[in-house]
Amino acid sequence: MDITNYMHTIGRQARAAARAMARADGATRNRALLLIAAAIERDADRLRAANARDLDAARDNGLAPALLERLALSDKAITTMVDGLRQIVALPDPVGEMSNLKFRPSGIQVGQMRVPLGVIGIIYEARPNVTVDAAGLCIKSGNAAILRGGSEAIHCNRALAALVAEGLRGAGLPEQGVQVVDSVDRAAVGVLITMPEYVDVIVPRGGKGLIERLMREATVPMIKHLDGICHVYIDGKADIAKALPIAFNAKTHRYGTCNTMETLLVARDIAPTVLPQLAALYAAKEVELRADAQALALLDGYPRLAAATEDDWRAEYLAPILAVKVVDGIDAAIDHINTYSSKHTDAIVTEDYSDALRFLREVDSASVMVNASTRFADGFEYGLGAEIGISNDKLHARGPVGLEGLTSLKYVVFGHGEVRT
Amino acid sequence: MDITNYMHTIGRQARAAARAMARADGATRNRALLLIAAAIERDADRLRAANARDLDAARDNGLAPALLERLALSDKAITTMVDGLRQIVALPDPVGEMSNLKFRPSGIQVGQMRVPLGVIGIIYEARPNVTVDAAGLCIKSGNAAILRGGSEAIHCNRALAALVAEGLRGAGLPEQGVQVVDSVDRAAVGVLITMPEYVDVIVPRGGKGLIERLMREATVPMIKHLDGICHVYIDGKADIAKALPIAFNAKTHRYGTCNTMETLLVARDIAPTVLPQLAALYAAKEVELRADAQALALLDGYPRLAAATEDDWRAEYLAPILAVKVVDGIDAAIDHINTYSSKHTDAIVTEDYSDALRFLREVDSASVMVNASTRFADGFEYGLGAEIGISNDKLHARGPVGLEGLTSLKYVVFGHGEVRT
Structure with missing residues (x-):
């Protein structure tokens, strides 16, 4: 299968899974997060082994020391990932929250409901911890996720993807609720950012070069920051x-x-x-x-x-x-x-x-x-509990983006048979 | 001056004016709105004369009856515009509102402040009333506006632009706070939607054909709706x-x-x-x-x-x-x-x-x-007081977009000398 077909298949699966993710109640989404945390603890040795393969290959390819450090999955990094998931569980459920329900002169009562954005695409460097953090935030906020991490982390990300899928399945959620792009083809990113029919927002995490490229090419809206002056x-x-x-x-x-x-x-x-x-x-x-x-x-x-x-x-x-x-x-x-x-x-x-x-x-x-x-x-x-990124944009979300930034508000109307005259 | 230079000049002026618009207090922005309303009432005869020129030309060009109806500035339409401005004055000021200021364990107090988006570009059909409605909403929300109405309304829009500028000037705000594109060149739209350095968001109001074209070409984010099924x-x-x-x-x-x-x-x-x-x-x-x-x-x-x-x-x-x-x-x-x-x-x-x-x-x-x-x-x-458009997008604003949709939230931190450890 060529990379475009592969990414479109991922996209279709994400779109279908997004409905089930949005429909699931908060207890179910939390259960998935706890199962993933437990699976990571159980399989810590296997994760370290997968990470060792990535590190060996990266050293052979002469990856810079700073990047090797980010790629490494230390015991402390595993503990931090697991603790991070449990902290996300403890956060209030943002999905379905209703606010400002006010009666209008017509008799209808109008307010807003917080709802998931749908499918979130996340593009990041070779940092396996981001795979788990991002999956956790997307699951908690009722979204489906497509994760594309740096290719140097492919073995570790594959192992983590299997554990995330296991947790989703265990909670009765679709495995495709979180998909890790299992291809080191760089063209995957180009497809991911130009399929608005399947992806609602892209969160790029990486250097300025990556972000500038995405800004030129993306047709999917982004939550991004370019630089910090x-x-x-x-x-x-x-x-x-x-x-x-x-x-x-x-x-x-x-x-x-x-x-x-x-x-x-x-x-x-x-x-x-x-x-x-x-x-x-x-x-x-x-x-x-x-x-x-x-x-x-x-x-x-x-x-x-x-x-x-x-x-x-x-x-x-x-x-x-x-x-x-x-x-x-x-x-x-x-x-x-x-x-x-x-x-x-x-x-x-x-x-x-x-x-x-x-x-x-x-x-x-x-x-x-x-x-x-x-x-x-x-x-x-700031007390957001966790962040998926920081936005320099003016629309939607500014500054650190937490669970609320992965949702938006739709209008809800409680009527009693009213018609417009 | 060619159309690109012309639009870039408009953009630069808007960006400069946006700072003054954002800085102005609510009373000043309201004063501008009331001055514009009074000027429209005073010059109703001149507006009707300008509109008559537009209508004559449109009839000569065989404009469809439904479009002629939208172009016509009846006495009732003038009254509705003026009343609309005064209703906007009566709405609460959205700018500078602070919310959720909470103390954090570090000692800082963090919350959010509602701020204007900056420069709003509005593209609409030959409906002179939209010129005034859109100007009113942008002024009230502390934004600068670039308005591009259908070319058939050019004489009436010019006359209205002069009255809006008079009101801004009278309140001590920059005339360039609201600029009406004074060119019937269709290429103006193409430039307006591709100058993100000067325009923060585009609100297109028009038929599906226009919106589809803008979606293909725009590099400025849009608040738009494509259709209503x-x-x-x-x-x-x-x-x-x-x-x-x-x-x-x-x-x-x-x-x-x-x-x-x-x-x-x-x-x-x-x-x-x-x-x-x-x-x-x-x-x-x-x-x-x-x-x-x-x-x-x-x-x-x-x-x-x-x-x-x-x-x-x-x-x-x-x-x-x-x-x-x-x-x-x-x-x-x-x-x-x-x-x-x-x-x-x-x-x-x-x-x-x-x-x-x-x-x-x-x-x-x-x-x-x-x-x-x-x-x-x-x-x-819904009680928004007025709407600039309706959004089918999922980011930023969904559904009818009022003053809040023309603003976003930035973080504000009240500290007491705190540093990060």
Whole structure:
């Protein structure tokens, strides 16, 4: 069977299974999740063996160490997957929830019901834990899923797919409720993102190159984020005792994450006080600073200092590098952010009430924060229980996407025989 | 200036104006709406004169009578536009509303804020009233708008655009907050739907041909509906005193609307009772019935009767024609609807509690109703105050789209100096 036929078959099966997944009650969906968790615990040895085959092949193919680390299924990773499934079980059932049922002058009562989106396609790198996390979130939210993980994880993903199928079957749900694409053909992705008749939304998780390709080619809507160019603005009225740890944490807690600060903005009034103190903190972590003219002067003598260019304001370094700019005040800060931010997460540090409210209101990003590190932009930290991804889009869902993002609201009408006159 | 440059200029201006629109407080946006309403009342004679030019040209070009009717700006239409603006003023301000602000274990407080989408592009037929309705909804929701109405209405739309700009200016908002595309070049639409850098969402209002073209070409997300193949299912446990008026109203109240019933499903038990009585009602309206084999037998002798083909289950007649099918019961009804419905609006008539809940839950349509006419699927009837369109999509907004559909939720974090550990 060629890859197009294969993917269309997967799609048809997913569409059919989606009806049964949506119809199932919450107890049934939770039962499937618990059965999958138990099966993973039972078969941990087999999973490690499958993972070892993937790792051997990946090492032979010279996969980069960082990617090998993501591919590896450690004992801790298995425990985290299993715990993750049980945490999803404990979350409230989002499906079928009704809200705002109001009577109208005509006599009908109108409200909304939360319902699954249908079929979710998830495209991700060679990280076996994502297979289980994504399956768990889709099952809990009453959706069918088509999972396409990086080909380096194929043996482990196959083993996990069998356990997910076993759990679905055990709960009386269709095995096709979650399908793992069992092909390393890269063309599978191209088909998956162009079959809107079978797939309702694509959630791509991967590097910028993948996302840009999908944006050009996809005809299925996506919940995606392209990059994380996050800002911290230290206002003239900032409490320095808050500003220093926030600006330090937002940059250095982890360099490779999308909610890491990439540009620091500092109000002119406070820059002479705050920049030298921050420099001392960054120096200990060997952070390179790319500064505008005013900041350069204040950072004179810093060991890793360079003049910022226009490119620096648009850079997602994902590395111990930080762009630094002195701005006149909140207007200039908001203007810079709304021009250069990737609309992911931006924070202000201030004790000024009006500046705080203006920043919250006027910065057009998925997460906007006052006096907190940008690193908090995360489904777990926000209390969503789990996240399928982070959205930089403006429609449907912004920021961390949990179970609610995998559902939408339809209208329900309770009538008593009303007709329109 | 060629049309691409012209549209990109419009787009750039809209993007710049969108910031000011989003920043403006509710009182300012309401003031603009009231100024526009007053200007329309003041200039009613000039608007009628501009409309007369459009009508003369349209008659010369042989525009169909139904389209001429939509193009005409009667005294009543002007009053309705003005009243519509004042009703929008009276709606609660959706922008900046914060909800669900909860403390997290880390100490941060996380919630969501409703914010404008940014720039809305609206493509519609030659109906001048849509220019004002759409401008009103976009201003109220803090968005900038680019309006592209049918070229036959160009003189009237120009006159209205000047009044909208006057109102924006009078309230201290940028005139470019609402721009009417002042070109009859059809290529303008092609540019508008492929400039995601300037436009956040397209709302197309028009016939199926237009929507299908946009679906093929658009790279900007759309809030759209393609067609309305709506069903009424008369259950075996239906109250006939409710079923007859609902099935009659859903078909015959208006033939050309998207929430009109196009297929009637009747449970086998009740079909011998209900179909002959319904036939008597439909006969008075000269409705043609396209029936499956079982329904054909029960409708024997009906003057406008034909055998249904597969095409009839997929037909949006928008005419006094109705497809009729006898089904075994609720399972078959849900199955038929989830196969053939356009996911717009479907209704069950029943007194059975469990069947009612199953239908609400399992029918995958934007509006699902019990014991009410499908004709109620409408922004005004639902209490949204006004509607910009109806969505058949599953992401973002389903069903009638009001002010909330022109906004989305971003996360806001109130911190106290928290960092991630």
